[in-house]
Amino acid sequence: MTQASCWVELFRSQQRLGGGLLLAPRYVLTAAHCLRGLAEFDEQVDVVLADGNRLDGQVCRRDKDADLALIMILGASGAARIPRTGVAHGGDxxxxxxxxxxxxxxxxxxxxxxxxxxxxxxxxxxxxxxxxxxxxxxxxxxxxxxxxxxxxxxxxxxxxxxxxxxxxxxxxxxxxxxxxxxxxxxxxAMRRFDHFDVEHLMDVVHPESAPRRHCDQLEGRSDVAAIASAESWFLQIDAWARRQVLDPAQVADLKFRVAKMTIERQLGGETA
Missing domain, CATH: 2.40.10 (Thrombin, subunit H)
Known part of the structure; x- marks a missing residue:
């Protein structure tokens, strides 16, 4: 998936609600006001990808004050790849x-x-x-x-x-x-929604070179391989921090979680 195809279109039946951003494999970010046409009890939407593929989605969080909403893509498949994210500066x-x-x-x-x-x-x-x-x-x-x-x-x-x-x-x-x-x-968006835990944040860091899932990459591997994989994640987290997408607290939390998973793997999952 290229940055040009990171957009989605949101529908309720045949009614177009607005656009959205595929921010993680199972999550779409959109403007909350795009969902005003939905009844509060009716949170089901259709997520249409740039290639025309239509997926089932469900509104899982609305931050009306910030005019942001998060939609979860349902089903086992989700969207396989996501775009690279970063920051912009004046003059770009x-x-x-x-x-x-x-x-x-x-x-x-x-x-x-x-x-x-x-x-x-x-x-x-x-x-x-x-x-x-x-x-x-x-x-x-x-x-x-x-x-x-x-x-x-x-x-x-x-x-x-x-x-x-x-x-x-x-x-x-x-x-x-x-x-x-x-x-x-x-x-x-990262600060507004707690859905972006270590798993989802890692997916966004650099999806083109990232393993399928952070749990998959550490599970069932040797200690040396697990440590090497963790070090590669540290490098990716540092790269994201340099792009200023994450604040220092988020960077520290991500690194702690990666280190904890690595230690748990070495100790056979016996840590608290």
């Missing part, structure tokens, strides 16, 4: 691979600010990207929930850096929006 080029219909344009532009504190419509102050778009549409509704990818569509070094949430109003024309958008950072 960005584009949005998701568009609400084939008749709509793809968004692209420049990152104005890669880590601004933003008071979103839900009432929470979140870490956000402030983005300028080259396309002056006047109304950007329908693009919410789509991923923000750093780099140009033609470039090779692309990383997913955020999730589109809101648009700034045009101060001169109350009935139009300006070409300034705000997107939640990946780090903000």
């Amino acid at each position: 080029r960005w584009h949005g691979p998701y568009r609400p219909a084939s008749t709509e344009v793809h968004l692209r532009g420049e990152v104005d600010n890669g880590a601004v504190r933003y008071l979103c419509e839900g009432g929470a102050e979140i870490q956000a990207l402030q983005l300028t778009t080259n396309q002056h549409l006047g109304d950007y509704s329908g693009y919410s929930g789509g991923p923000v990818v750093k780099g140009t569509p033609e470039g090779r070094d692309q990383v997913v850096v955020g999730l589109l949430l809101e648009q700034a109003p045009d101060r001169a024309k109350a009935d139009r929006a300006s070409n300034v958008l705000f997107a939640a950072t990946i780090g903000e």
Whole structure:
């Protein structure tokens, strides 16, 4: 899966709800306001991947204050691969691979600010990207929930850096929006949802080179192999920390858990 195909589209029956970001093999991140059409007791959605594959999903968490929601892909298969994530800085080029219909344009532009504190419509102050778009549409509704990818569509070094949430109003024309958008950072999503434990976080670090699952890689292997595998995870966690996706506390917690699993393997699972 490339960064260009990391987006999904969310449906309830034939009703399109909005876009989403495949952030982990079984989890889709989206804007909470995309789910307003769902009744509180009806949390089932269809997750349509970029290749057209349709999967069953269930809303498992809504953070309405931050306008973020998490959807779990049901079933044994899930989505096999996920994109590389990172952070953006002012001056970076960005584009949005998701568009609400084939008749709509793809968004692209420049990152104005890669880590601004933003008071979103839900009432929470979140870490956000402030983005300028080259396309002056006047109304950007329908693009919410789509991923923000750093780099140009033609470039090779692309990383997913955020999730589109809101648009700034045009101060001169109350009935139009300006070409300034705000997107939640990946780090903000990690802090908001406790579903991203060590297993899911490791999947996101570098899925192209990662083993299937951290438990699988340590189980049934020799002590030397288990230690070498743990060291490779430490290197990947450090790389993610350098990209500033994780804060120091998350990095420390991940390393502790990897070390604990390795020790448990060496001691035959007898540790507390």
